[in-house]
Structure formats: C-alpha cells, structure tokens
Amino acid sequence: MDLELAKRLAQPARTRIILCVLDGLGGLAQHATLRSELEKAQISNLDRLAARSEVGLTVPVGAGITPGSGPGHLALFGYDPLRFDIGRGVLEATGIDFDLMPTDVAARGNFCTLGPDGNISDRRAGRIASDASARLVERLRDIKLPGAEVFVEPVREHRFVLVLRGEGLGDAVSTTDPQREGVPPLPARPLDTLSEGTAALVNEFVRQAQELLKDQPQANGLTLRGFAKYPTLPQFPEVWGLRAAALAVYPMYRGLAKLAGMTAIPCPGGMTEQIHLIRQNWDNYDFFFVHYKKTDAAGEDGNFEAKCHALEEFDSYVPELLSFNADVLMIAGDHSTPALMAAHSWHPVPFLLYSAYCREGNAMHFNEQECVKGSLGTFPAVDVMPLAMAHAMRFAKYGA
Amino acid sequence: MDLELAKRLAQPARTRIILCVLDGLGGLAQHATLRSELEKAQISNLDRLAARSEVGLTVPVGAGITPGSGPGHLALFGYDPLRFDIGRGVLEATGIDFDLMPTDVAARGNFCTLGPDGNISDRRAGRIASDASARLVERLRDIKLPGAEVFVEPVREHRFVLVLRGEGLGDAVSTTDPQREGVPPLPARPLDTLSEGTAALVNEFVRQAQELLKDQPQANGLTLRGFAKYPTLPQFPEVWGLRAAALAVYPMYRGLAKLAGMTAIPCPGGMTEQIHLIRQNWDNYDFFFVHYKKTDAAGEDGNFEAKCHALEEFDSYVPELLSFNADVLMIAGDHSTPALMAAHSWHPVPFLLYSAYCREGNAMHFNEQECVKGSLGTFPAVDVMPLAMAHAMRFAKYGA
Numbered sequence: 001m002d003l004e005l006a007k008r009l010a011q012p013a014r015t016r017i018i019l020c021v022l023d024g025l026g027g028l029a030q031h032a033t034l035r036s037e038l039e040k041a042q043i044s045n046l047d048r049l050a051a052r053s054e055v056g057l058t059v060p061v062g063a064g065i066t067p068g069s070g071p072g073h074l075a076l077f078g079y080d081p082l083r084f085d086i087g088r089g090v091l092e093a094t095g096i097d098f099d100l101m102p103t104d105v106a107a108r109g110n111f112c113t114l115g116p117d118g119n120i121s122d123r124r125a126g127r128i129a130s131d132a133s134a135r136l137v138e139r140l141r142d143i144k145l146p147g148a149e150v151f152v153e154p155v156r157e158h159r160f161v162l163v164l165r166g167e168g169l170g171d172a173v174s175t176t177d178p179q180r181e182g183v184p185p186l187p188a189r190p191l192d193t194l195s196e197g198t199a200a201l202v203n204e205f206v207r208q209a210q211e212l213l214k215d216q217p218q219a220n221g222l223t224l225r226g227f228a229k230y231p232t233l234p235q236f237p238e239v240w241g242l243r244a245a246a247l248a249v250y251p252m253y254r255g256l257a258k259l260a261g262m263t264a265i266p267c268p269g270g271m272t273e274q275i276h277l278i279r280q281n282w283d284n285y286d287f288f289f290v291h292y293k294k295t296d297a298a299g300e301d302g303n304f305e306a307k308c309h310a311l312e313e314f315d316s317y318v319p320e321l322l323s324f325n326a327d328v329l330m331i332a333g334d335h336s337t338p339a340l341m342a343a344h345s346w347h348p349v350p351f352l353l354y355s356a357y358c359r360e361g362n363a364m365h366f367n368e369q370e371c372v373k374g375s376l377g378t379f380p381a382v383d384v385m386p387l388a389m390a391h392a393m394r395f396a397k398y399g400a
Numbered sequence: 401m402d403l404e405l406a407k408r409l410a411q412p413a414r415t416r417i418i419l420c421v422l423d424g425l426g427g428l429a430q431h432a433t434l435r436s437e438l439e440k441a442q443i444s445n446l447d448r449l450a451a452r453s454e455v456g457l458t459v460p461v462g463a464g465i466t467p468g469s470g471p472g473h474l475a476l477f478g479y480d481p482l483r484f485d486i487g488r489g490v491l492e493a494t495g496i497d498f499d500l501m502p503t504d505v506a507a508r509g510n511f512c513t514l515g516p517d518g519n520i521s522d523r524r525a526g527r528i529a530s531d532a533s534a535r536l537v538e539r540l541r542d543i544k545l546p547g548a549e550v551f552v553e554p555v556r557e558h559r560f561v562l563v564l565r566g567e568g569l570g571d572a573v574s575t576t577d578p579q580r581e582g583v584p585p586l587p588a589r590p591l592d593t594l595s596e597g598t599a600a601l602v603n604e605f606v607r608q609a610q611e612l613l614k615d616q617p618q619a620n621g622l623t624l625r626g627f628a629k630y631p632t633l634p635q636f637p638e639v640w641g642l643r644a645a646a647l648a649v650y651p652m653y654r655g656l657a658k659l660a661g662m663t664a665i666p667c668p669g670g671m672t673e674q675i676h677l678i679r680q681n682w683d684n685y686d687f688f689f690v691h692y693k694k695t696d697a698a699g700e701d702g703n704f705e706a707k708c709h710a711l712e713e714f715d716s717y718v719p720e721l722l723s724f725n726a727d728v729l730m731i732a733g734d735h736s737t738p739a740l741m742a743a744h745s746w747h748p749v750p751f752l753l754y755s756a757y758c759r760e761g762n763a764m765h766f767n768e769q770e771c772v773k774g775s776l777g778t779f780p781a782v783d784v785m786p787l788a789m790a791h792a793m794r795f796a797k798y799g800a
Contacts, residue, residue, distance in 0.1 A: 001462055001463070001464075001465075002482075005482070009465070357428060357738075357740070357741065357745070357747075358428075359428065359429070359747060359768055359769075360429070360434075361429070361434060361769060362769065362772060373772070373773075374772075375748075375768070375769075375772050376778075377772070377777055377778045379463065379778075380463075383462075383463035383464065385464075386462065386463045386464030386465065387463050387464040387746075388464070389464055390463075390464035390465070390466065390745075390746040391464075395464060395465065395466060395746070396466075397466045397467070397468050397744055398461055398465050398466060398467050398468060398471055398481075399461075399467060399468035399470045399471035399481065399485060399486070399488075400468040400469065400470050400486075400487060400488025400489075400491065400508070400625070400626040
C-alpha cells in the first residue's frame with residue numbers, strides 16, 4: 001500500500017494491535033515424516049487460535065525471493081522491501097544505539113576461526129562469549145586508517161559493528177564473508193567508483209585486524225558484510241497513526257524498529273519480560289512488535305527438533321498474549337527458515353490475524369498446509385499492516 | 401489491466417455479458433451460529449450456479465481498504481479505483497440527470513434530525529418520504545449566496561444534491577457529516593486554498609438552511625459531504641468495445657454508470673422491471689449492469705435476517721437471469737457490508753462467473769467459505785472485466 005494513502009486513511013481509535021514475529025517461522029516437511037516443524041510441534045494454543053482467526057501465508061518480498069531479516073521485517077511493517085533497502089551494518093549499528101551520521105559507512109562484523117591454511121573453519125568462532133568478544137573489539141580499536149575515523153563496537157557473541165567515518169565514503173562495498181567454511185575470507189571489492197577508496201580502507205582494516213587477532217585460539221579472523229549508509233524511512237507512527245513499541249531481545253531487530261520510528265524498549269530477558277513490558281506499557285502504545293528469535297536460530301542450525309521446541313515454547317505464551325484482549329493479535333514470520341535447509345528461504349510464511357471481525361473457520365491448525373486454505377490465501381507481507389489497521393477499525397472508508 | 405491494452409485486445413463479437421452487482425454482498429459469520437448471511441440464506445439457485453461456475457473472492461481496492469460505493473463499482477467496471485476517484489456529490493448529481501458543468505461543485509446532502517441540544521439524533525431524519533423531502537428541497541431553493549448560483553435537487557428519501565455554480569470554486573471541502581449521532585454537524589473546512597471561499601459559501605448555505613428547516617419535526621437539519629467536481633473517465637464502451645446498459649434503481653449507481661459512458665435506463669420498479677428491461681433491450685446492448693441494493697441496505701442497518709431475505713429475494717430471480725443464456729453471467733459485489741458491522745468493510749467479496757468456458761467444481765455453495773476455495777482465488781476486482789471479456793470471446797490473443 002502506498003504510504004501516503006495509508007496516512008490519509010489512518011484514523012484515531014483506542015484499539016491495540018500486537019504483532020508477534022517468530023523469526024524464520026515457516027518450515028518444510030522432513031522427508032521421513034512428511035511433517036514440517038509446525039506440524040510436528042505440539043502447539044495446541046496456536047492451533048486453537050488459528051481456527052478462530054483469519055489465516056494465510058505471507059510472501060515477504062516476492063516469488064522465489066529469500067529475504068534477509070531487514071526486508072522480511074520491513075514488509076511486515078508495511079514498507080515495500082524492494083523500495084526501502086536497509087543495509088545490515090546500519091541495522092546492527094542502530095540496534096546497539098550507535099549514533100550514526102549520514103556520511104558514515106557501517107558494516108556487520110563476525111569473528112571467525114581461520115585454520116592454518118587461512119580457510120575459515122568456523123564462521124562464528126564457536127559463538128564466543130559476549131565478554132570475550134568485547135575484549136577483542138577493544139583490541140581492534142587500536143587500528144588507524146588514513147583519512148577515516150574507525151569505530152568498532154561489540155554486539156553479542158561473535159558479532160560486532162565496524163563504522164568508518166570520513167569524507168566521500170561509499171557503501172557499495174562487497175562482502176568479505178564467503179558464507180561458507182573451508183575457503184578464506186574474500187577481499188572487499190568496490191561496486192562503484194565512489195566506493196573504491198572505502199574498499200581499500202576496509203581491506204587495510206582487515207589486514208591490521210588479522211595481525212592483532214593472530215594469537216587467538218578461536219576468534220583469529222573476521223568477516224565484514226552489509227556495508228551501508230543511513231536510510232530514510234517514513235516514520236511508522238506518522239504513517240499509521242500508531243504509538244509503536246518494539247520488544248526485541250536482539251539488537252538488529254531493535255535497530256530496525258528504531259529506524260522505522262518505533263520506541264525500542266530493552267528486554268534482554270526474552271518472552272516473559274516481553275509480555276511483562278507489554279502489560280506495563282499497555283496504556284502508552286497502540287502497537288506492540290514482539291520479536292521471537294529462537295525459531296530462526298534453530299532453523300539456521302538445521303536443528304529440526306530445536307525448532308519444534310522453540311515453537312512449543314512460544315506456544316506456551318499464547319494464553320498470556322490473548323489475555324491482553326488486544327483488538328488485533330497477529331502471529332507472523334519475517335521469512336521461512338526450514339531446518340531442512342539450515343538457512344532462510346523464499347517459502348511463504350504462515351500467518352494468522354485474530355480480531356472480532358475475522359472470517360474464521362478455514363484452518364484447524366497453524367501450519368503451512370492449513371494456512372494455504374485460509375481466507376487470506378497467499379498474500380504479500382506488506383498487506384499485513386493494512387489488514388491490521390482495518391481490523392483495528394483504524395482505517396477510514398476509501399471514497400464515497 | 402491497463403485500459404489502453406484493453407482497447408487493443410477488445411474485438412467485436414455477438415456475445416452478451418450480464419454483470420449483477422449485489423451491493424454489499426460479502427458478510428461475516430454471526431458468533432452464535434458461525435454462519436454468514438450467505439451461509440444462512442436459502443439460496444439454492446445461486447448455490448447450484450456456483451457449482452457450475454468459476455468462483456472466487458474479489459478485493460475491491462486493496463488489502464484492508466473499505467471502499468465506498470464509487471470505488472467498489474469502478475473496480476468492477478475495470479477502472480483502478482486508486483487512480484480514478486469520483487466524489488459522491490458528482491455521483492449523486494449525475495444519477496438524477498443533473499447537467500453538471502466542469503466548474504460546478506456538487507455535494508451529497510442528507511436531511512437529519514437535530515435534538516434541542518443541536519446534536520444529531522437521527523442521521524437520516526427517519527428516512528422521510530421522498531415527496532416530503534422534495535418539498536423541503538423546494539424551500540432550500542430560496543437560499544441566495546454571494547457570487548455563486550445555488551441548485552438544490554431532491555434524490556430519494558432523506559437525500560438531496562447541492563450544486564454550487566460560479567467562478568473559482570474548489571471541491572476540497574471537508575464533510576459536515578460527523579458519521580455518527582449524538583454530536584452536532586461539523587463546520588465545512590477548506591482543504592486547500594482554492595476551496596477557502598467555497599467552504600465559506602457552504603457554511604453560509606447551512607446557516608440559512610437551518611433557519612428554513614427549524615420548524616420541521618424530523619428533517620430540521622442537514623449534512624453535506626462528498627464535495628466534488630466532474631471527473632473524466634475513459635469511456636466504458638470505447639475501452640471494452642461493449643454497448644453497455646445500466647439497470648439500477650438508485651440514482652447514485654445510474655450516475656456512476658453514466659460517468660463511465662453506459663446508458664442508464666430508468667427502472668424504479670426493481671428486479672422484475674430490471675429483468676424485463678434486459679429482455680426488451682437484449683438486441684441493443686452487449687453488456688448489462690444490474691444493480692441490486694437491498695443487500696447493502698440490510699447490512700448497513702445491521703439486520704442479519706433482512707440481509708438473508710434480500711439474498712433470498714435475489715436468488716429467486718436467478719432462473720430468469722439464466723434464461724437469457726448470456727455468454728457470461730456474473731454475480732458480484734462492490735464491497736462487503738457485514739450485518740455484524742452495520743457498515744461497509746474491507747473483506748473480500750464472493751464472486752462467480754458462469755460461461756461455457758469455466759473451470760468449475762471447486763465450490764458447492766455461493767458463500768465466503770466456498771469462494772475461498774474457488775478456481776479464481778482471491779483476486780483484484782479490476783480483473784473482473786478482463787475475465788468477462790475473455791469468457792465472452794471478446795479479447796484477441798496477446799502477442800504472436
């Protein structure tokens with residue numbers, strides 16, 4: 001939906017909307033059992049809710065397109081992800097409250113383990129502890145580059161953020177992460193002429209960092225990706241007329257929400273704390289974005305059972321989520337992460353919307369097969385917000 | 401579909417298309433019975449027809465968007481309702497054959513009942529009889545405004561049309577109808593600088609009218625909305641190559657059809673007369689638009705049973721509609737009007753298309769739940785005309 005039209009139709013109401021995003025929600029059936037994670041998991045609360053909801057499958061970006069977390073979430077917030085593009089580096093930097101300047105170039109960094117042959121043997125350096133990672137980040141702050149200031153900031157586990165500040169930097173720099181093990185990190189390459197100097201700075205940064213890390217047992221290397229400058233997003237509260245709170249454990253999702261203009265409320269404690277914070281802030285916000293990461297983490301690890309458990313854990317919170325009596329409660333995913341693929345995928349994502357104005361009764365369970373039959377069918381994820389606004393009685397009639 | 405492409409593909413044929421629009425057709429299930437109006441009503445003719453037709457659900461404007469009658473009909477006629485915008489005032493004026501000039505500003509008027517406190521106690525003045533309403537309109541013709549000619553024309557029951565004629569009038573004037581009872585009418589506000597003078601004229605009109613109506617027991621007030629100038633629509637007969645007749649009881653729908661270039665044949669008598677007029681004009685037209693209002697009226701009144709009865713009444717005419725052996729017979733709605741909501745809504749609308757070239761057999765009944773399963777799925781209402789043209793063998797092949 002055109003965001004100017006959204007602005008025109010949005011009207012005040014006292015209604016409340018909760019959007020739960022189960023990261024990487026969608027899955028694929030195991031060949032042996034012909035059942036997907038959602039079909040295998042014991043999720044009776046979600047199943048019962050699905051039977052009383054409008055259900056369907058969301059297409060995050062387009063047919064066959066596997067989204068990153070940024071586009072997947074942008075679509076659910078109503079932004080066309082083909083039009084609004086946010087680099088991973090900016091997401092990470094915003095997520096840790098780093099104050100980016102418009103000319104800064106930010107990148108997401110990963111510590112990794114390099115074998116004696118220089119090839120990557122572990123892309124996440126054994127997911128080293130956050131405090132150990134922070135000490136290494138400290139060490140990288142000694143790096144000096146000609147003509148640019150260098151900021152290195154810890155994120156969580158093996159992740160950090162690199163920010164280059166200076167004149168005439170470009171963000172069209174290729175990733176140094178080969179996205180697999182058994183090969184060395186890639187050199188950064190410029191993808192336009194403005195970014196030639198920046199790519200050279202990045203390679204110099206990597207060279208010095210490698211030197212500083214070489215004595216480390218696990219985190220003796222690094223990769224950089226998602227080079228990006230600050231984007232400008234129409235602000236969510238202005239577009240939809242909603243006071244919006246984001247409840248996300250991981251920095252990237254808080255960062256994304258903040259770029260969209262939501263208030264990110266820190267909640268390191270996970271779902272119990274997220275639910276507590278919804279209750280505490282019920283009167284102060286109209287819209288609550290709740291992010292649940294465990295489904296994606298298990299999917300990425302290729303761990304079918306762990307993903308089922310993550311779904312079951314979320315399912316146990318559904319009664320509490322229902323107890324708020326929100327006018328609209330949505331269960332969505334930013335993309336699929338089938339354990340079978342151990343990666344994000346393009347498959348449409350199960351979705352349900354519960355309100356007093358539902359065409360219910362098409363699906364008896366909350367899973368891929370049942371959602372196909374739902375009254376919402378297979379539909380673009382950018383339609384989620386307009387539907388939520390309608391069900392929350394927050395959209396005026398269009399035309400006479 | 402791009403209308404230039406439609407023009408290019410349209411080819412002559414001797415085939416006939418009937419489009420029946422049941423206003424506000426779509427509904428929602430009652431919480432007690434879990435059945436919608438279409439599921440509750442005894443509509444065996446429509447059910448049988450659905451089983452032999454292609455069925456689906458139309459999305460009038462877009463996900464979550466609740467259309468007015470104008471956009472809902474425009475979409476069914478093949479016009480993108482986000483591109484072509486027709487104000488209610490123009491619709492009403494055209495519907496009563498008022499000869500609008502391009503510089504005129506027209507508005508839809510409602511007589512209403514004001515309580516002693518000045519608040520609206522009945523938005524429709526008890527739906528006063530058309531002749532009583534016409535006498536009040538007569539009285540309002542005494543109103544004089546500085547620098548603009550005033551036309552007031554009766555429509556039906558509590559409805560009338562106001563037309564201001566003069567130099568430099570703007571139609572960006574806000575509604576005076578608060579859309580609910582228990583509050584006073586709103587003052588007209590200008591929404592752009594061109595319309596500042598016009599809004600002042602409107603407020604002066606209302607002031608004088610209030611004075612002239614103050615002794616009335618029921619219709620002692622009025623509201624004005626849908627301020628609009630004449631739009632230009634590509635003409636339906638040229639776009640689709642169809643000689644088109646509109647058979648609608650209510651002026652607004654005749655007005656809309658005329659703006660699109662159809663010939664509106666007066667038929668105050670309802671379905672019996674509408675069917676008679678199809679027969680009488682069978683050789684003179686290729687396309688018949690039949691409008692049925694009662695479904696929407698009952699829905700707007702929140703009267704579930706009355707909407708079921710309206711559906712049953714329409715159902716009884718289906719055998720006669722089939723007896724024409726039209727090449728394409730379509731049963732559609734311009735939007736949903738669930739009795740549960742007593743208002744238009746955004747929910748997709750049941751649709752069926754019957755021709756010799758149908759992929760039939762998906763739905764056994766004509767209702768929301770069955771249409772979800774249909775071969776057409778959930779699809780944009782602007783696709784209705786291209787589908788009709790195809791099934792009527794009136795579209796040439798695209799490309800070699």
